[in-house]
Each structure stands twice: as structure tokens, then as C-alpha cells.
């Protein structure tokens with residue numbers, strides 16, 4: 221997948237899904253779906269248009285490939301407006317991986333700056349989508365807003381794009397039980413089941429340790445992916461060595477505490493001695509029992525031993541087991557980790 225960080229680098233013509241897409245959750249996947257048939261010729265899209273009208277954005281030549289493209293913004297719009305660093309469910313590397321696995325050809329990162337935020341909805345469509353991206357088709361979620369002061373709605377986009385004969389799919393918001401909210405109601409809901417899937421609901425779920433809901437909304441397990449670095453080397457002395465993960469600075473970290481997880485060691489799948497997925501227990505926290513002074517993310521791999529330093533691992537969160545505690549002794553901590561491992565094993569074998 222091609223990643224364009226300036227509009228000069230963009231492969232055109234494009235079929236564009238627009239949005240922040242943090243998490244690339246089930247709702248986002250629905251929005252991306254309509255642009256995925258990118259190898260179809262422009263003529264196919266053009267058939268739906270009024271061919272007699274003079275088009276300011278002529279369809280690409282019949283044989284020209286259309287690149288399925290996700291257009292998103294950097295930094296996070298909220299970070300631009302508040303000046304405060306913001307974390308992501310899917311930092312850039314992870315987003316690239318997720319979009320690639322969906323079959324997207326290209327990710328365009330529009331710099332979210334003064335210039336961009338000053339564009340009116342009409343200017344945004346003309347300058348960015350028509351002139352720079354040579355857009356042939358657009359897909360957005362029902363709650364999409366754009367242009368100066370977020371004045372433009374999805375419906376406005378449809379009306380403005382129609383002047384250029386660009387069809388716009390407005391994808392209704394999806395609830396976790398697969399229903400669609402036709403009226404765009406984002407208000408309060410009796411149960412999460414009836415609420416539209418959103419990045420903020422997934423963040424809330426992860427903040428409370430409700431991994432099941434987060435994973436259900438994502439359509440896959442939430443992951444922590446990073447390089448194994450050295451810790452205090454205490455783990456091995458209590459019989460529970462733990463791989464300490466260095467994560468991207470802008471990664472959203474779930475609730476502190478202990479989790480049942482599955483682990484993949486990257487770059488080792490070809491090795492017949494390494495199982496593709498290893499069961500594990502993870503702790504996120506300050507380690508009060510050993511008077512830890514900073515928060516760490518560490519995983520103990522069950523039934524496994526070896527050297528992980530410098531390796532990249534992917535940890536899939538399956539369930540939250542308990543909050544972190546301060547134990548009176550290392551012995552007590554050790555007994556508890558033993559117990560955590562037993563519970564994790566039970567949960568992970570059920571989840572198989």
C-alpha cells in the first residue's frame with residue numbers, strides 16, 4: 221500500500237474514503253468498502269453519471285486504474301485545535317497494516333493545518349478532492365463533517381461533489397449488532413449494543429477494561445505492538461520473566477491491570493519451533509510491589525522460554541483479569557501471577 225504524506229505524492233485518479241479512521245473499526249470498514257473496487261475502469265463509475273452534462277472532473281480514461289484511497293488527517297484534528305498531544309487506537313504503522321489487510325491501495329495523510337482548516341466546504345472539494353486527488357468517487361460516514369468550522373455535512377459533500385459529477389456514498393452508522401442508524405442519532409443509548417460503533421466508545425471500553433466490547437466493535441482483538449526492551453531483570457528471579465514492551469508514544473494504552481493475551485513474535489513464523497500464537501499474561505502498570513516509578517507494559521509468555529530482546533511482538537488483548545495491586549512481598553506477587561496464569565489459561569482455552 222502506498223502512503224502519501226503530501227498531495228504531490230498521491231497516485232491518481234482516486235476513489236476516496238474520507239475520515240479519521242482511528243481504530244479502523246467495523247463502522248470504518250463499512251465506509252471503506254465502497255471504494256475498494258478500485259481496479260474497475262473509470263467508465264464503470266461514469267456509467268452512473270449523466271454523460272450529457274459538462275463535467276469539470278472528466279472521468280479517467282477507460283483503461284486507467286482508479287486507486288482505492290483512504291484520506292485522513294495528521295495531526296489528529298483535536299490535537300491541532302487544543303494543542304494537546306492525542307493518542308490513537310491505531311498509530312500510523314498499525315493503521316497502514318490494517319488498511320493494507322482490507323485491500324486499500326493508498327493512504328493519503330493530509331496535513332491538518334491552518335491552510336486546510338481555512339478551506340470552505342466548496343474549496344475543499346474543488347482544491348483537494350477534484351484538483352489534487354482527481355477523485356472519481358467518495359465514501360463517508362453519515363456523521364462526517366468537513367471544511368472551515370466543520371460547516372460541511374455529508375449531505376453538503378454530496379451536493380457539492382455532484383457539481384463535479386462525483387458520486388458520494390453516505391454510509392449509515394452501524395451498531396455492534398449489525399443494525400444501521402438511518403437518522404444519524406448519536407445521542408444517548410440504553411445499551412452499548414444499540415449505540416453506533418465509534419472510536420470514542422472503543423476508547424471508553426478499553427479505559428474500563430471492557431476488552432470484549434472493544435474487540436467486538438473493532439472486529440478483531442485490540443493489540444499492543446512494540447519492541448522488547450530491557451527492564452529491571454527482576455522477573456526471572458521470581459520465575460516469571462516478562463518481556464517489556466516499548467510502544468509508540470502516541471499509542472492509546474488501556475486500563476492498568478492484568479490481562480489474558482495472545483502473543484505473536486514477528487519474523488519468526490517460518491521457524492517450525494515457534495508456535496504462531498503463544499498464550500500469555502500481561503501487566504500494565506507502575507509495579508507498586510517493587511516500588512516502580514514509571515508505567516510499563518510487560519508480558520509473561522506461558523510454556524515458553526527464549527530471548528526476546530530487540531524482537532517485535534504483537535500482543536492481542538483477550539480479557540481483563542484484575543487491577544494491579546501492591547503486594548506485601550515478592551512471594552505474594554509470585555503466587556498471584558501463578559493464579560493469573562491459571563485463570564488466563566482457562567479463558568484463552570475457552571476463547572479458542
Ligand SMILES: Cc1cc2nc3c(=O)[nH]c(=O)nc-3n(C[C@H](O)[C@H](O)[C@H](O)COP(=O)(O)O)c2cc1C
Nearest residue numbers: 451452453454455462501503507508509520544545
Ligand atoms: C501477570 C502479571 C501480573 C502482575 N501483577 C502485578 C501487581 O499486581 N502488582 C505489581 O506491583 N506488579 C505486578 N506485576 C509486575 C511485576 O512486579 C514485574 O513483572 C516484576 O517486577 C518484574 O519486572 P521486570 O520485568 O522489570 O524484571 C505483574 C506482572 C505480571 C506478568
Ligand SMILES: Nc1ncnc2c1ncn2[C@@H]1O[C@H](COP(=O)(O)OP(=O)(O)O)[C@@H](O)[C@H]1O
Nearest residue numbers: 450451452453455456461462521525526527528
Ligand atoms: N516465558 C517468557 N516470557 C517472557 N519473556 C521471557 C520468557 N522466557 C524468557 N524470556 C526472556 O526474558 C526477558 C525478561 O526477563 P526479566 O528478568 O523479566 O527481564 P526484564 O526486566 O529485562 O524484562 C524477556 O525479555 C525475554 O527475552
